[in-house]
Amino acid sequence: MEYTTLGQTGMEVSRICLGCMSFGTPDWREWVLDEAESQPIIERAIDLGINFFDTANMYSEGESERIVGNALEGRRDEMVVATKGYFQMDDDDPNSGGLSRKAIEQELDASRERLGMDTIDLYQIHRWDEDTPIEQTMRALDDAVRREKVRYLGASSMWTHQFAEALHTSERLGLDQFLTMQNHYSLLYREEEREMLPYCQKQDIGVIPWSPLARGYLARPHEEFDATTRGESDDYAKEHPYFEGNGQEINERVQELADQKDATMAQIALSWVLHKDWVDAPIVGTTSVEHLEDAVAALDISLSDSDIEWLEEPYEPVSVSGHE
Numbered sequence: 001m002e003y004t005t006l007g008q009t010g011m012e013v014s015r016i017c018l019g020c021m022s023f024g025t026p027d028w029r030e031w032v033l034d035e036a037e038s039q040p041i042i043e044r045a046i047d048l049g050i051n052f053f054d055t056a057n058m059y060s061e062g063e064s065e066r067i068v069g070n071a072l073e074g075r076r077d078e079m080v081v082a083t084k085g086y087f088q089m090d091d092d093d094p095n096s097g098g099l100s101r102k103a104i105e106q107e108l109d110a111s112r113e114r115l116g117m118d119t120i121d122l123y124q125i126h127r128w129d130e131d132t133p134i135e136q137t138m139r140a141l142d143d144a145v146r147r148e149k150v151r152y153l154g155a156s157s158m159w160t161h162q163f164a165e166a167l168h169t170s171e172r173l174g175l176d177q178f179l180t181m182q183n184h185y186s187l188l189y190r191e192e193e194r195e196m197l198p199y200c201q202k203q204d205i206g207v208i209p210w211s212p213l214a215r216g217y218l219a220r221p222h223e224e225f226d227a228t229t230r231g232e233s234d235d236y237a238k239e240h241p242y243f244e245g246n247g248q249e250i251n252e253r254v255q256e257l258a259d260q261k262d263a264t265m266a267q268i269a270l271s272w273v274l275h276k277d278w279v280d281a282p283i284v285g286t287t288s289v290e291h292l293e294d295a296v297a298a299l300d301i302s303l304s305d306s307d308i309e310w311l312e313e314p315y316e317p318v319s320v321s322g323h324e
């Protein structure tokens, strides 16, 4: 396993982060594994040297955090666990979502309880909250650090101007600031290259992209996208602009390069993300040990500058996706 220093956190994390949205209960999404099925994947990840796990309070309505907490019990100190809050957790309680002090304090405590962790390594805001002043959010998050409930703070998909405002606010008020950005980035979604990624690079922000395989679309030939339970039932994959622009041509080029290099499509698509200097660790989601092993082996694949140019060449701007 390769490790990298995650931005200014100083923490060493594996260059593959295991995305835990696929662990929880199939009652939430058809393609999600239950605890017994998730356990061997988390175990294998640890065997392979993965020490970085990403979950969120909303994944399977808390069940993902509970499974991750159980699976890591006894070795949590060696692991870097990231979770997120923002989305409303209880339909009947509007204060169970958003980034008010009340929501952050209550939802963070609920996440700590489910994870079985007094201190969460990385706590991320899942989205921007238009209804709460950023000063209040940053003060509540800073207090969580002071109270040793959280070690580091991070953010997820938003506009760059919002992220910059958050960083300036914490700097102005002398508060702990966001040290990581979890954003949507893959060969099929490169809109983040315009502003967010150069900004993160300049600020030495750790970058941990989500859906680096375009929710599976970059891991198999175009015409087979619907061939898995997730491909068939994941409405969010269809909402993302993977099929806009020249998505199909990029999919075909990934396939062609995979054949040339005797690699899988997933390995080529992940290797492309791993070759980007502004990326620390892509967050990979999988429901199979074999696919997890495949993802880790992507670290051994080398792409030349001309391979990278060729993969990138058909890309055309697509609709913004991941935030509004």
Ligand SMILES: NC(=O)c1ccc[n+]([C@@H]2O[C@H](COP(=O)([O-])OP(=O)(O)OC[C@H]3O[C@@H](n4cnc5c(N)ncnc54)[C@H](OP(=O)(O)O)[C@@H]3O)[C@@H](O)[C@H]2O)c1
Residues within 6 Å of the ligand: 018, 019, 020, 021, 022, 054, 055, 126, 156, 157, 182, 183, 209, 210, 211, 212, 213, 214, 215, 216, 217, 219, 220, 228, 230, 231, 264, 266, 267, 283, 284, 285, 286, 287, 288, 290, 291, 292, 294, 295
């Ligand atoms: N911050 C946010 O807003 C946000 C949004 C989305 C996701 N996330 C995070 O990012 C993580 C990953 O996201 P994701 O699952 O949407 O995207 P992803 O990693 O791009 O794609 C996962 C899909 O790719 C398939 N796959 C993975 N490795 C493969 C391989 N070697 N060969 C063939 N297929 C392969 C998986 O199928 P199998 O299950 O069959 O392996 C799964 O259907 C999540 O778990 C979550 O932690 C964050």
